[in-house]
Amino acid sequence: MIRICKILLLALMAGGASAQMNAIEFEEYDLDNGLHVILHQDNSTPIVMVSVMYHVGSKNENPDKTGFAHFFEHLLFEGSENIGRGEYSDYVEKAGGTLNANTSNDRTYYFEILPSNQLELGLWLESERMLHAKVDNKGIETQREVVKEERRLRVDNQPYGTILQETMVRAFRQHPYQWPVIGSMEHLDAAVESDYVNFYKTFYVPENAVVSVAGDINKEQAKILIDKYFSSIPRGTTPIYRPTIVEPPLGGEIRDTIYDNIQLPAVVMAYRMPAQGTEDFYALSMLSQLLSQGQSSRLYKAMVDEQRKALFVGNFPLPLEDPGITIAFGIANMGIDVKGLEDGISMEMEKTKTELMSDEEFQKLRNQIENNFVSRNSRVAGIAESLANYHMYFGDANLINTELDRYLAVTKEDIMRVANKYFSVDNRVVLHYLPKPAQP
């Protein structure tokens, strides 16, 4: 049964944006079991993106069982009642498609890009995952090893691979953002089959998911197929845990040194900041652009081109559902000590607090934002993901067309204000990354 909530958002919704951006048209509705569906039709290329986003990430985990959300991203490729072990990728490869999945602190995302005549295959695969995936000891054992290998590859053996982990654990003392998405290998080892089954039954339910399909579809036919595969999936019976923990202010600078398997020292300066979607978040995003987008950006120009202190430098706000952090990060050039690098970055950040930028530089930021926005909707895969994100985080998928206005509402005074408000010493974590002492 299909209950249509909002019908066809038309081009006029994009009003106000200064680029003549062609609005992304889409249709969205809920099934009776609470599953939210978003459809975007674009018949120009015969491919279709089938995706499901679940509103579960590492922040929904029990502090004693970290790593579950990401672990499921692996486990749910093991198979289902009707899909043999390891056959998810066989089906997709043989159909000429590709598939993947990823997990963040806030959500987990699965997708297939298929030739458009294989839409039904994609829906079948995803509905099997939602209804009755194989969650058993055999799969758990196999995937534990894979996840450990992944941890070695991406975190332990990756130069600077522990930066996020080391920063977050210091920046948060109460909120679940303190633990890494990949979680604790001890927790995963200690957990038993029933822990995994409970997690699956709690979070992998239709009312906690968004099905987003984009590409070469016929919408009416797609709705019938989605109904066929998803409408009989029952709602969950366990309440979904969403943390309401409000992290108190950092209350003083935290400084530490990390010895890592690296060649060149690096510095991390992470400042606590508000959640994505807030007014200050948009201003901080533009502030980070001022500091690091393009070769004329403040940090690149000063640290890489002119002073040649850094091999790489930038500032990056992490877009998170709850208040998060914005990270300035620099890798020192050979022979540059880490304090010199930190001082250079600090000096550029201080300038944003005391000197109002010129109108020309401000216009540059607005132009860059506009270009970023316009460019990102060039592929159906990106469109499907953006639509699902906007619905899941803000309850408004149409932000794909209107979020640009929120950036364009930011003034240069706002940017200076947020620099002063957030770039303060007692609101930050500073880490020096140094090579493990070279052995004689």
Place this chain on the structure above:
Amino acid sequence: MKNIFILLLTLGMLTQCSKKNVEVIQDKAPEMMDQVDQSWRSAIPTPGPARSIQIGDYQSFDLDNGLKVIVVENDKIPRVSYSLRLLNNPIIEGDQAGYVSMAGQLMRTGTESKSKAEIDAAVDFIGANLTTSSGGVFASGLKKHQGKLLDLMTDVLYNASFPQEEFDKAKNQALSGLATTKTDPNAIAGNIASVVRYGKDHPYGEVQTEKSTQNITIENCKEYYNNFFRPNNAYLVIVGDITMAEAKKNAMDYFGKWEKGMVDNPTYATPEAPSERKVIFGNKDGAVQSVINVTYPVNLKPGSADVLPVRVMNSVLGGGVFLGRLMQNLREDKAYTYGARSSIGSDDLVASFTASASVRNEVTDSSVTEFIYEMERMVNEPISQEDLQLAKNSIAGSFARSLESPQTIANFALNTYRYNLPENYFSSYLERLDAITVEDVQATAKKYIRPDNAYVVVVGSKDDVSEKLIPFDGDKTIDFYGAFGERIEISNDVMPDNLTAEDVINDYIEAIGGRATWEGVKTMKQVREMSLMGQTATLTMSQKAPNMFALVVGMQGMTVQEQRFDGVKGMAGQMGNNQVITEGPQLDAMKSQADIFPHLNYSSTKTLELKGIEDINGKKAYKVMVTDAAGKTSTEYYDIQNSYLIRSVGSQDGPGGQTVTITTDMTDYKEVSGVMLPHSLTIEGMMPQAVNMKLKSAEINGNIDDAEFKVE
């Protein structure tokens, strides 16, 4: 470096689900709440009718100055890109290999009226991209800024000024990059493979070296820019939200006055595959893995009827899909490697076949056997219908996905013109793919897969691996090459009868002062200087018998790193953060460093083996393998002429569990207080590039207070 960071910041743990377990499924019904009959779900959905693929249109026209323009209209998003691409064949760069790519890189770093900073600011102001390379210029941005963008693009195209400062910077970057290359086994294999496949007389066989980079002048760069950036040697490809009329006007306005020039288009003899299989070895002392490339040149031009069946054939053998045979055999079945692949492309001059993998030392020869087995199987046996279908689906799927980008259409258009392909070459692509039969694939394999006429290029540990590869070589002799593809003559010198490793060590001890003198050395303090990116670091190393040691690294008057060993425990610190070390490999390393002259006791503490004579930096040297009590080995080379130790190669366990190989070259021996000390050390493998340390002062038997070694 940038991609490292993108990886770091990807909050999501992107996970390729590449784990395959083909096993009997043990079904266990999850305890779901549903009462609905779901048995219908066991039916695998059947695909709908495949939609025919429409390939977007393009148009083209020529300007009077010879510039050919291709236009692909796509108004989905209000952006437009201008891509200028040169047409000439690559040129021979000779002793200055590398200048062509440097010329391309430098075009964007200054014009007659703008500095690099001004160009950056102007490009960023309109939120655009502008990149230059030896093959052309690419600019993209919002349609509404295209006038400004074209001003910038044509400014670098017509008025590049090649500033000295930017040239120096680029040269330094290139040298840093090459220093890293020298120790990267994949890069070494790539260099050697290019040289043996194409030869030095072909531009594809040229390799940029440190020496060739030093030879590059600004004039080389300017000359390339002046000679080849000419309208009669280029295509302009315009893609995006633009009408044909606008495209014509912009092409005329911005490129119409660009002056023609005489452009040479050199041609080359097509390199041939070897008449019999050749094993080529690149030595990397201490390597634990071998990089294997089975490779040879292939004459396959774009547009040839063989291109598509070759792609299908390669997909089955070792192409993109995980199910490729090389991957199945070497990874899934034998677990020799994390990945094994093959590739074969098409190219107007000459293409190549390469099958490659990185494998453990002990399975290097077995892996070569499997590569050859899979290549022969491809030639001798028809593939199954199922394999054929999988390869076709995979190729068709990726073809369809690529069509989403208007740049793909532009590339189709460019290739159609450039290689004189039939107009329907790309629109009939899937039809032709579908028509390929099992017999076509086998016929293609017979023609293009040549296991007996391949170079087997292996980069790895010569001592551990090379001899086992002799049977694969047609004339049973292996050729040796260096990191930049230079041929190395392996010395045939015969070692003197009865010479032992112990003799070599004793000769060395005598040559640098004698046993008695060295036994009288109770303290030694050496100060060495090294240069790191324009800054000077000072290393002060103090040793005191029987077993104390201290090392202080200073920079600009500040101590940046310190290590001490008091005979029992050690300490390592950086910037005031000290760690006391009481066990582990680091302590062992300190212990051995505390021995002022370990060679004195080699005969009782090490196992020595004389391995032969090798050429080290132009000098003949005895090679001695040294194994300590724990079984750890290192290799030392002693000059035949003067008995000095001139190279030592050892491996070190990095903190992350990786093993790094460190090569130290010792030169410029001079006398200090009756002993000979190397005044120059060059150490490779510790830092991304080699570092040179010069001896500034040395003091023998001076007074050193025990406090200097105190661990706290």
